[in-house]
Amino acid sequence: MLKFSKKADYALMALQHIAAVQVGDGAPGRVVNTKEIAEEYNIPLELLAKVLQTLAKNALIESHNGPKGGYVLARRARQITIAQILESIEGPLGITDCSHEKDGEFCMQREHCNIRTPLLKVQDSVYQLLNNMTLQDMMGGTPLIMIQSSTAQGVER
Amino acid sequence: MLKFSKKADYALMALQHIAAVQVGDGAPGRVVNTKEIAEEYNIPLELLAKVLQTLAKNALIESHNGPKGGYVLARRARQITIAQILESIEGPLGITDCSHEKDGEFCMQREHCNIRTPLLKVQDSVYQLLNNMTLQDMMGGTPLIMIQSSTAQGVER
């Protein structure tokens, strides 16, 4: 439940790897190819390729073709958020089906729906969480985020 | 992406409805049956039944059999958290596959995994969010939760 897809996991790993290589070398031009990442993390090569293609299409990384080709981060690591990565791979993220209703389509329960409003609030919170964390933050391993609730503290499981 | 399943949505609607009926009447003994909920929210009857069965098995609601039977909340609305509801329906919730590793099984990438630690932090935050919000909170429609981040404020999309 609420699990990321494999593709999303792979995307995060790959981006973290690319970012680490660039930062480590201090050379933004160093490209890293699909095979290198796939072998490092035991990811199916062709699937990872597809993931990277998608990321490139969404302008999170740049693709360099031909021999010695590969991928490079399109922006600085601190300018890429987790939310952006996930949205690139899986489309707009929303907890509920009715989050991104276009006119005409709406859920059968919309009229008497009693959970729409509170769920949208939860969704906003999750989105803030993911959009406030960047690729840069994932590198260091430092504590990042705190949550405060105005009600219902200390509910035992 | 990150979407709740239909079953989870139905569970939340049903529980909210049951809670509302009880609170509204002030009578904790008032039972509400599957059919009533299904018709109110246009939910497939048999599927909703299955959801309610699961909730009953997990002791979130009590089932009363026979004519005039139905379901009643097993506890007060403020003692039931969103996290508990979701876990009842979908099993333990975790963002990553490696969240609940039992000994022996582990993901192929575990050894060189570079995103495990930060993702577990995100997961904890989401869990806190869901576990700090109760069924009671969903009734009022009042603002509930705030998030603060220590880094990376104001990242534009």
Place this chain on the structure above:
DNA sequence: TGATCTCCGATCAATAAGGTCGGACTAAGA
């Protein structure tokens, strides 16, 4: 210019979710 290495789009299989059906039980009413 040739060959090799890369990215790219379309296609197929596996898993999980969504939905459905019939049976067993309980309790109220005659």
Place this chain on the structure above:
DNA sequence: TCTTAGTCCGACCTTATTGATCGGAGATCA
């Protein structure tokens, strides 16, 4: 007490999404 109607309960099937794969097009370096 017996009947009967209404309820919960468990197993089954269908559909949609995800995971994984294959062959082709483009570009670069020798």
